[in-house]
Amino acid sequence: MKQPLIEFKNVEKRFGDTVIFKDFNFSVEEGEIVSIIGPSGSGKSTLLRILMTLEGIEGGVVRVAGKPLWHKDTDKGLVPADEKHLHEMRNHLGMVFQHFNLFPHMTVKRNITEAPMCVQGKTKIEANKIADELLELVGLSDKADMYPNSLSGGQKQRVGIARALAMQPAILLLDEITSALDPELVEEVLDVIRNLALKHSFTMLLVTHEMYFAREISDRVCFFDQGAIVEEGEPETLFIHPKEERTQAFLKAYM
Ligand code: ADP
Ligand code: MG
Numbered sequence: 001m002k003q004p005l006i007e008f009k010n011v012e013k014r015f016g017d018t019v020i021f022k023d024f025n026f027s028v029e030e031g032e033i034v035s036i037i038g039p040s041g042s043g044k045s046t047l048l049r050i051l052m053t054l055e056g057i058e059g060g061v062v063r064v065a066g067k068p069l070w071h072k073d074t075d076k077g078l079v080p081a082d083e084k085h086l087h088e089m090r091n092h093l094g095m096v097f098q099h100f101n102l103f104p105h106m107t108v109k110r111n112i113t114e115a116p117m118c119v120q121g122k123t124k125i126e127a128n129k130i131a132d133e134l135l136e137l138v139g140l141s142d143k144a145d146m147y148p149n150s151l152s153g154g155q156k157q158r159v160g161i162a163r164a165l166a167m168q169p170a171i172l173l174l175d176e177i178t179s180a181l182d183p184e185l186v187e188e189v190l191d192v193i194r195n196l197a198l199k200h201s202f203t204m205l206l207v208t209h210e211m212y213f214a215r216e217i218s219d220r221v222c223f224f225d226q227g228a229i230v231e232e233g234e235p236e237t238l239f240i241h242p243k244e245e246r247t248q249a250f251l252k253a254y255m
Pocket of ligand 2: 044046176
């Protein structure tokens with residue numbers, strides 16, 4: 001059987017005494033677009049942050065491209081994979097955050113070329129070429145030399161997407177990337193993602209509150225509540241005929 005690109009197996013995650021995930025299992029196949037929906041505080045961002053190794057875990061295993069992010073040590077318990085290994089893992093993942101997190105003192109173009117040059121050791125010429133292509137992809141070629149604070153929220157988020165793509169990740173993680181935007185700016189950002197999904201068949205794991213969008217682009221939608229997948233399935237099934245009462249109640253409030 002083909003191995004999943006992302007795999008959580010019997011994962012346990014706590015913040016102090018608060019259990020976020022217990023015996024949690026989840027996977028994403030290469031080429032799949034998976035949306036996670038669910039109430040606030042249910043662990044959606046934590047899931048993505050674990051993949052980015054911004055958070056650790058207390059038990060189980062998380063694999064990216066078949067390789068674990070942590071390994072078990074008899075004395076120390078779970079310890080991160082070695083640096084070289086983690087570095088390799090991080091190159092498999094690109095994340096876009098709700099609040100852009102662009103570098104304010106760098107131009108748009110520099111925001112995009114920074115990681116390919118500093119992390120991947122690309123030359124300035126190579127990195128600039130990638131940035132030019134990506135700026136065109138997100139429709140911002142004319143903003144290359146501007147600073148983030150002179151851009152609209154929608155434009156900032158499109159730069160955020162270009163920056164994540166500059167590392168040529170195998171999978172794109174999107175955490176409520178339109179939640180901080182004024183409603184009239186949401187579509188221009190979703191259009192970029194649509195284009196990636198449809199024309200570039202990118203593997204994506206996205207957390208979203210835009211239900212119509214999740215329904216439109218996903219291969220699979222997972223309804224999350226209290227650190228567990230309550231229900232998952234193809235969008236038409238989950239959105240139109242949800243089985244679980246909790247899913248029904250959640251969707252009623254959103255659609
Ligand atoms: P979601 O993204 O679904 O809204 P999160 O993954 O952000 O949920 O959070 C899940 C739970 O974990 C929440 O109860 C939140 O308060 C808690 N939590 C998240 N990050 C931390 C942290 N760094 N320290 C303590 N608790 C946290
Ligand atoms: Mg969140």
